[in-house]
Amino acid sequence: MSHDASTGAAGKTGGLTLGRLLQSPLALPLIGLIVVSILMGLASDNFFTLNNILNVLRQVSVVGILAVGMTFVILTGGIDLSVGAVMALVGTLSAGMMVNMGVPAAAALALGLLIGLGIGLANGVLVAWGRMPAIIVTLATMGMARGLGLIYSGGYPISGIPSWISWFGVGRIGIIPVPVVIMVAIYAVAWVLLQRTAFGRHVYALGGNENAARLSGVKTQRVKLAVYGISGLTSALAAVILTGRLMSGQPNAGVGFELDAIAAVVLGGTAIAGGRGLILGTLIGAVLLGILNNGLNLMGINPYLQDVIKGAIILLAIYIGREWR
Amino acid sequence: MLELKGIRKSFGKIEVLHGVDLDVRAGEVHALLGENGAGKSTLMKILCGIIQPSEGKILINGAERHFADYDQAIAAGIGIVFQEFSLIPWLDAVENMFLAREIRNRFGMLNRKAMHRRAAEIMRQLAVDVPLDVPVHRLSVAEQQFVEIAKALSLNARILVLDEPTATLTPSEVEHLFKVMRELRKQGVAIIFISHHLEEIFEICDRITVLRDGEFVGSCAVSGVDNDRLVEMMVGRRIENNFPAKVPVPSPAPVVIDVEELQLKKGGPVSRFQLRKGEILGFAGLVGSGRTETVLAMLGAGPVQRCRLRLNGTQKRFRGPDEALAAGIGLLPESRKEQGLITSFSILQNVSLNNYGKYRKNHWFIDLKKELAATRTAMAQVRVKAQGPHARVDTLSGGNQQKVVIARWLNHDMQVLIFDEPTRGIDVGAKAEIYALMREFTQKGGSIIMISSELPEVIGMSDRVCVFRSGGLVATVEGDQIESETIMTHATTGRVEHVA
Numbered sequence: 001m002s003h004d005a006s007t008g009a010a011g012k013t014g015g016l017t018l019g020r021l022l023q024s025p026l027a028l029p030l031i032g033l034i035v036v037s038i039l040m041g042l043a044s045d046n047f048f049t050l051n052n053i054l055n056v057l058r059q060v061s062v063v064g065i066l067a068v069g070m071t072f073v074i075l076t077g078g079i080d081l082s083v084g085a086v087m088a089l090v091g092t093l094s095a096g097m098m099v100n101m102g103v104p105a106a107a108a109l110a111l112g113l114l115i116g117l118g119i120g121l122a123n124g125v126l127v128a129w130g131r132m133p134a135i136i137v138t139l140a141t142m143g144m145a146r147g148l149g150l151i152y153s154g155g156y157p158i159s160g161i162p163s164w165i166s167w168f169g170v171g172r173i174g175i176i177p178v179p180v181v182i183m184v185a186i187y188a189v190a191w192v193l194l195q196r197t198a199f200g201r202h203v204y205a206l207g208g209n210e211n212a213a214r215l216s217g218v219k220t221q222r223v224k225l226a227v228y229g230i231s232g233l234t235s236a237l238a239a240v241i242l243t244g245r246l247m248s249g250q251p252n253a254g255v256g257f258e259l260d261a262i263a264a265v266v267l268g269g270t271a272i273a274g275g276r277g278l279i280l281g282t283l284i285g286a287v288l289l290g291i292l293n294n295g296l297n298l299m300g301i302n303p304y305l306q307d308v309i310k311g312a313i314i315l316l317a318i319y320i321g322r323e324w325r
Numbered sequence: 326m327l328e329l330k331g332i333r334k335s336f337g338k339i340e341v342l343h344g345v346d347l348d349v350r351a352g353e354v355h356a357l358l359g360e361n362g363a364g365k366s367t368l369m370k371i372l373c374g375i376i377q378p379s380e381g382k383i384l385i386n387g388a389e390r391h392f393a394d395y396d397q398a399i400a401a402g403i404g405i406v407f408q409e410f411s412l413i414p415w416l417d418a419v420e421n422m423f424l425a426r427e428i429r430n431r432f433g434m435l436n437r438k439a440m441h442r443r444a445a446e447i448m449r450q451l452a453v454d455v456p457l458d459v460p461v462h463r464l465s466v467a468e469q470q471f472v473e474i475a476k477a478l479s480l481n482a483r484i485l486v487l488d489e490p491t492a493t494l495t496p497s498e499v500e501h502l503f504k505v506m507r508e509l510r511k512q513g514v515a516i517i518f519i520s521h522h523l524e525e526i527f528e529i530c531d532r533i534t535v536l537r538d539g540e541f542v543g544s545c546a547v548s549g550v551d552n553d554r555l556v557e558m559m560v561g562r563r564i565e566n567n568f569p570a571k572v573p574v575p576s577p578a579p580v581v582i583d584v585e586e587l588q589l590k591k592g593g594p595v596s597r598f599q600l601r602k603g604e605i606l607g608f609a610g611l612v613g614s615g616r617t618e619t620v621l622a623m624l625g626a627g628p629v630q631r632c633r634l635r636l637n638g639t640q641k642r643f644r645g646p647d648e649a650l651a652a653g654i655g656l657l658p659e660s661r662k663e664q665g666l667i668t669s670f671s672i673l674q675n676v677s678l679n680n681y682g683k684y685r686k687n688h689w690f691i692d693l694k695k696e697l698a699a700t701r702t703a704m705a706q707v708r709v710k711a712q713g714p715h716a717r718v719d720t721l722s723g724g725n726q727q728k729v730v731i732a733r734w735l736n737h738d739m740q741v742l743i744f745d746e747p748t749r750g751i752d753v754g755a756k757a758e759i760y761a762l763m764r765e766f767t768q769k770g771g772s773i774i775m776i777s778s779e780l781p782e783v784i785g786m787s788d789r790v791c792v793f794r795s796g797g798l799v800a801t802v803e804g805d806q807i808e809s810e811t812i813m814t815h816a817t818t819g820r821v822e823h824v825a
Contacts, residue, residue, distance in 0.1 A: 198685075201678065204669075204670070214645070215626060216656075217651075218647065
């Protein structure tokens with residue numbers, strides 16, 4: 001009898017949580033992730049090995065971290081096209097400082113983070129106080145960051161950095177790759193910021209209705225400044241991992257990564273107009289993209305065709321997402 | 326020519342049109358009358374296929390029609406000129422008229438000559454002379470209106486709806502518009518004319534239909550009614566006793582906000598007024614008289630040329646609503662959905678939107694428990710009817726949405742609240758509750774500025790009334806002077822003070 005009661009209760013709460021889950025904005029991204037994983041598992045025997053899964057997560061980490069800043073920006077109704085270029089510039093400048101200017105490596109990495117944050121804040125000032133459209137501002141800073149990196153390096157990778165920096169790119173803690181640990185930590189901080197602070201609520205409020213937020217006394221310009229600052233900072237954090245992986249500063253790295261980051265955010269269920277979305281969704285979106293890349297590679301599909309397939313899947317996901325609501 | 330029969334429309338559970346009839350004949354100007362919220366706009370949107378009726382029939386020349394969207398209504402010969410024009414400002418009149426149905430030559434290229442010819446022909450038919458090849462944003466409001474009318478006619482409209490076309494026109498432009506309307510009437514076009522100016526109804530209209538609170542009141546020939554009868558039909562016997570009793574403000578009451586000088590535009594009128602502790606100061610005036618703009622300018626939320634004000638005796642300058650909030654002044658804007666609420670947020674999130682200073686944990690984090698408790702208290706205080714604090718505000722009725730906005734501000738210790746159209750689109754019961762909340766706030770020593778376009782509301786609630794006209798304050802009235810005739814006289818003929 002007590003057995004019956006407990007299963008009854010469990011069944012009830014189980015049904016409730018399933019219903020809740022299906023209504024949650026995470027439902028679709030999760031279903032997508034599961035479906036794609038199963039398909040990839042069927043197509044390739046190697047997919048569901050622990051090694052491969054850790055490998056996928058490691059590959060995902062750079063875009064995954066860029067997508068964190070992108071989530072903040074998109075939630076406010078903005079966009080940041082400069083993330084890939086900022087990442088390359090920060091990586092190049094950090095490496096240059098270590099190799100050419102004799103700056104201690106740790107200090108160079110820290111300065112790199114500050115540079116990323118600074119560029120992000122500059123984007124924020126131009127968008128919030130300059131009242132210019134985010135897409136134009138960050139398109140311009142994308143070009144400038146890319147150009148400055150190429151000028152500084154003369155277009156060549158800067159190598160010869162201390163070997164311990166590779167730990168950020170290829171090291172492991174236990175069996176878990178360091179980039180994955182860093183990525184998860186960044187997502188945890190982002191979750192706390194968005195869900196547990198007034199700043200996070202204001203981010204959502206801005207995307208939901210900027211006018212109403214402003215008229216009720218939210219300091220909308222400061223919120224904008226902060227989200228672009230965060231995006232610059234996460235770009236710089238991604239640069240640390242990338243530098244560790246490539247063991248050099250690559251001025252040409254990360255071309256098109258801004259688009260992957262946007263795709264991860266949107267696949268994760270965040271509304272491109274802002275106001276709705278969850279940071280966990282972005283993580284799922286980034287992993288989903290990574291699995292697609294990995295699976296299509298394992299299947300030996302022509303890389304050109306891979307791009308076509310990925311594009312089609314993004315379109316399909318967004319179409320389904322719209323019909324779902 | 327056009328018949329609407331027994332039109333009913335419900336949004337959710339709330340029925341806003343309760344079986345309305347409208348019968349418009351070819352070659353007549355038919356006035357559609359009613360107060361704000363009587364259902365005129367909803368009825369016109371149904372006629373144009375923008376929204377679907379819940380019940381009722383639309384007949385054109387005796388045949389029943391269904392319009393799934395605006396395009397189908399246009400195809401059936403219905404044209405509408407909205408209050409807000411739908412012209413593309415950077416295109417010229419011809420391009421606007423033929424937008425999306427451009428005349429092309431046999432190579433598929435634009436046939437500008439043919440379009441120009443056709444446009445000129447229509448303008449001639451209207452007997453107006455509108456420049457056809459300058460961007461429409463450089464035309465006057467009246468000229469833009471003619472372009473809209475011409476556009477409708479170029480679509481072969483036989484039924485033309487003009488939604489408050491005279492609201493923004495000068496008297497001579499109104500005369501011109503009437504000339505055009507008479508011309509169209511002669512050509513057999515049926516015109517549905519919406520206006521709040523009764524003298525215009527008598528001048529131009531043949532028949533009228535009156536709506537009140539979504540009910541069909543009646544239709545008759547204009548010749549069969551006089552001014553008083555029209556007002557009676559529109560207003561009916563209304564329940565006006567839902568205003569809480571005015572309590573005399575102890576005099577002399579301390580001045581909370583003293584606006585010494587406020588000028589919206591360079592060379593424009595200058596306003597001066599004082600808000601006293603514990604009073605409701607009404608801002609009356611016609612739409613566009615500068616009431617909202619004045620308030621926004623005070624708070625630094627809108628354009629302003631010059632503003633000097635004292636808050637409790639100290640000179641202050643607000644650079645935005647956030648600074649006003651810090652000083653204890655809150656704004657409840659006129660459009661709840663566009664300016665007041667984050668509609669995708671829950672009640673809880675909307676109430677606490679600018680309140681996080683109140684429930685912090687470890688300085689940085691939101692104390693979720695305190696937040697929930699405070700929200701419940703605030704909701705109970707204003708009696709929001711909802712499933713709970715986590716209900717999304719876009720599922721609430723207008724009255725409950727407004728209560729959420731009020732709850733947000735009562736959750737602070739504010740000294741001044743500025744209500745812009747506090748009861749627009751809100752049902753009678755909720756109105757009375759909101760009035761009571763406003764009175765309660767002033768009884769506790771708060772002060773209120775209330776902008777309202779509903780005269781009974783201004784008269785019933787205000788301790789003093791500032792009347793605005795053409796961007797500036799023209800008069801401040803109190804006591805026995807707070808009655809409709811005095812206020813309307815100031816609002817329509819008052820003189821503003823100009824300073825270079």
